Amino acid sequence: MSSTPTEILIDLSTAILRQHNERLECRLVGEATPARAKRLPFGPFMPHQHRTMEIGLRHWVREQVGVDLAHVEQLYTFADQGRHASEEAAHIVSVGYLALTRTHEARTPEDTPPAPDDGDWEDLYTFFPWEDWRQGRPEMLDGQILPALDKWLEKDTQAADRVRLAFGRDGAQWDEEFVLERYELLYEAALVEEALIDQDAKGAPRPQPVLGRALHLDHRRILATALGRLRSKLKYRxxxxxxxxxxxxxxxxxxxxxxxxxxxxxxxxxxxxxxxxxxxxxxxxxxxxxxxxxxxxxxxxxERTERPLSGLRVSTGRPKPSGK
Amino acid sequence: MSSTPTEILIDLSTAILRQHNERLECRLVGEATPARAKRLPFGPFMPHQHRTMEIGLRHWVREQVGVDLAHVEQLYTFADQGRHASEEAAHIVSVGYLALTRTHEARTPEDTPPAPDDGDWEDLYTFFPWEDWRQGRPEMLDGQILPALDKWLEKDTQAADRVRLAFGRDGAQWDEEFVLERYELLYEAALVEEALIDQDAKGAPRPQPVLGRALHLDHRRILATALGRLRSKLKYRxxxxxxxxxxxxxxxxxxxxxxxxxxxxxxxxxxxxxxxxxxxxxxxxxxxxxxxxxxxxxxxxxERTERPLSGLRVSTGRPKPSGK
DNA sequence: GTAGTTATGCTCATTTTGAGTATAAATAGA
DNA sequence: TCTATTTATACTCAAAATGAGCATAACTAC
Incomplete structure (x- = not known):
């Protein structure tokens, strides 16, 4: 493509979350076609225009997405696009961000309906159905995920301990913060669509269950990072x-x-x-x-600046005493 | 320098910490001259050679620094080199990492002395003397830092609340995790050398006390991020x-x-x-x-994979009941 | 020996936490 | 209007975690 040895583009991809309609929603862009899934809002980082990446990000989010961001937090910088087909032009490094925004409130009960942000907002848990335990332990865990993981573990026995920890088996507790760890394992075990795409661009026969809805490139990984970070951060900020x-x-x-x-x-x-x-x-x-x-x-x-920002130490229950 | 619109280089800078000689030490490279301070070990990210940044990092750390890293964790990606003189060639985005390493242990008491890693390891707290409360509240806080900050706040009254929180005044608790927040405030108040360098390359008269030892570019900021992250992470992993x-x-x-x-x-x-x-x-x-x-x-x-990785919930004492 | 030093064991009062029961204040429908 | 239902709020209680200290054990140095 270019002759410069390392031409690198920086792409800022943002998981923008809001709470609306009794749901935790995530903003997406693009049309889902059989060939291409939706993706997170994104923009290039242009060092000449914006002093910092966060400034750049807030700028194009306001322009393109039309929301004001309350909290913005850098998540992680992913450079291994190589895990996807590297046909893409240059090397893209994507910096993932988590952003939180407030839904507009109706001032009076009879006011205009809550300004239905025209954008495309979708329930976060359609991408991670196994992460929602509000209706109890998701059936898909014992019904599909764990059996499929076990089958995978027969080949790659190395990962057994990671699976045990991430999915809370054998006395290990389910830790709701391990969103990324779980997603990565499902990816490695080829149980999410992105893994199949990466492995074999030509529609190979899909084995296994395919879990949750897919996103463009590694955007679901960014989204998983976002949810994990948010769950973790709640507890101390x-x-x-x-x-x-x-x-x-x-x-x-x-x-x-x-x-x-x-x-x-x-x-x-x-x-x-x-x-x-x-x-x-x-x-x-x-x-x-x-x-x-x-x-x-x-x-x-x-303002949140008042006291030692301790966050809400929400607890999800004491671990049941196992054997012994 | 170049004609491409956004030529970006990615620089991996790593805060490598170890515990040695009763001290928490940080690995540095380069010679300190009046014109240039030491810096953190670094290397460019070469997408063609290394699939992920962490792989690249572990590679050149082993080669150049000669230590094996135990824990490696990405900290933050800084793009605002613009806060430094932008004479540098291209735009450099630096991805900061935290790495932990073990000192080699003597096998028997009479064994060879603990393999004195020939590199340049320095006490972390020479860069952040105000962060070490093991001998009690550092005198420099009340003696130099807070007075200087107060003087600065007369001009920029906006930051008063941030100072209060970060430095634990007026009933706020000193939170040992706010290492970065404190360093950033000291930078903004021009109480660290890096700020003076950035503001005015030609040796302007130094006002105020100049606190702690300086590092190259924004490496002290990366180091502050590292210490804060490590302090925070101890508690839950x-x-x-x-x-x-x-x-x-x-x-x-x-x-x-x-x-x-x-x-x-x-x-x-x-x-x-x-x-x-x-x-x-x-x-x-x-x-x-x-x-x-x-x-x-x-x-x-x-291995650390055994149980719900809860970390050591070290506590630094209960907040004293203030008034009421 | 004896004093000094460090590791380890144990107690105890508070505070925090998990899990209920009880009561208050509304709506919806008969 | 009365009553069942629903949701918010108030309290209680036992268990566990925490902060602080005393007591004792097992060494070294002199």
Missing amino acids: PVIFDLMPSGFTLRALQNTTEMVMGVNLHQQNFRRLVEKSGFLIATGKTQRARGRPAEVFRLRHN | PVIFDLMPSGFTLRALQNTTEMVMGVNLHQQNFRRLVEKSGFLIATGKTQRARGRPAEVFRLRHN
């Missing part, structure tokens, strides 16, 4: 509020937390945790729905 | 063992932890914590020095 509107009930906060963590939490203890954290201030207003009206809270000082 | 030799006493483990965290820990509680974690197995051997001989432990299964 107050990022959850960047997914919330300015006023919200504790139940809404809990719902959002549960969406992100992929598990259900104990309501009374969640309340205790949040109240003790001191992040919130009651507004005095209430919001009514079906049962008893709920108090509306807002962030203290409208 | 068992990375500390990648700094330890194969057999060690609990006191040695505690010393290493204290070096990293920059604080002293309660010995008995540390022991309880480690024992409960189940990471270690007593070898039956003991190691004698001055007082009662200490038992030598080693990692379980010689």
Whole structure:
């Protein structure tokens, strides 16, 4: 293509998440065709225009995607596009970002519907159905994933311990933060479509179940990194509020937390945790729905800078004592 | 220099840490001259030779630096070299890495001295003296840093809250993980040499105290990121063992932890914590020095893959109840 | 021996956490 | 209007984790 020895392009790919319609949603671009899956919003990094990558990113996200980002965080820089067909022009290094945004809130109950961001937002868990434990342990785990992994392990016995840890078998706990580790294992075991594409561009016969919806190139890997990082970060930094509107009930906060963590939490203890954290201030207003009206809270000082940013130490239950 | 619109080079800079001589040490390269400070070990990323950046990194580290890396972790990708004089040839994006390595252990007490890695290893805290609280709160904080920051805040009052949080004032706790935040503030307030260099290449009169030793370009920023990440990661993943030799006493483990965290820990509680974690197995051997001989432990299964990798939830003390 | 030093064992009061039960305040339908 | 249902909020209680210290063991140095 070019004669320069290493022509490198930097591509900023961003997992933009929001909470909307009782779902954790991710913004996508492009049309899904049989040949090409959708992809994350992206833009090139242009060192001459933007001093830092984050500035560049915020810029084209606002232009192309039309949302204002609350929290922005660099995730990881992937250079091994070689794991995909390297027909692409130059070498592309993609820097993955996680961004959180708030849905616009209706000011009054009768206000315009929540400004249905015209973009293409999809439920995050369509890409990682095995990560959503809110309805209990997903059946696909015991029904499809673990059997298929076991079959794979017969050949590659090396990975047995990684599988055990990532998928919480044999006394190991399911750790909801290991999103990336699980996805990578499924990729290696050729249980996700991206692996099949990479292995063999010509439609080879698909073995095994093909799990979750695919994305362009390694974008699902970036998305997995994003979810894992967000789940992890929730516990020690107050990022959850960047997914919330300015006023919200504790139940809404809990719902959002549960969406992100992929598990259900104990309501009374969640309340205790949040109240003790001191992040919130009651507004005095209430919001009514079906049962008893709920108090509306807002962030203290409208800012997160107030206290030792400890985050919500949400816990997903104590490990059951195994044998011994 | 070149006519291509965006010629980008990727530079892998690595903070390689080890524990040696009762110190937490960092590997440096280059000679310090008045014009140029030392720098972190680095190498270019060559997409044609190495499939992933980490592979490339491990390769040239072994060649040039001559150490085997235990833990390797990508930290952050910095593109704003523009914050430095952009006379440099092309645009350089530097990907920062954190790597941990073990010092070679003498097999018997009379063995060859611990293979004094011929490289240039320096005490990490010469670059961040304010981060070491093992001898108590560093005097330079109240003596130099905070007064200078206050003076700076008179002009830029915006940053007051960031300073409060990062440096733990007005009831905020000192959070040992905020290494980067503190360094960035010192940079912005022009209290570190790198800031003076960037602002004005020609030796302008140095105001203020100049804190800690400087490094090339933004390498001290990478190092700050490394220390912060390591301090944070200790608490939830068992990375500390990648700094330890194969057999060690609990006191040695505690010393290493204290070096990293920059604080002293309660010995008995540390022991309880480690024992409960189940990471270690007593070898039956003991190691004698001055007082009662200490038992030598080693990692379980010689691997970290055993259990829910919870890390050592080291605590640095409960926040003192302030007013109310 | 004896003093000093370090490792290890154990106790104890608090705090945090997981898991309930109980009560309050609304809606929806008979 | 009454009643069942739903949701929010308040409290309780036992178990586990945590912070701090005392006590003892097993050495070295003199």
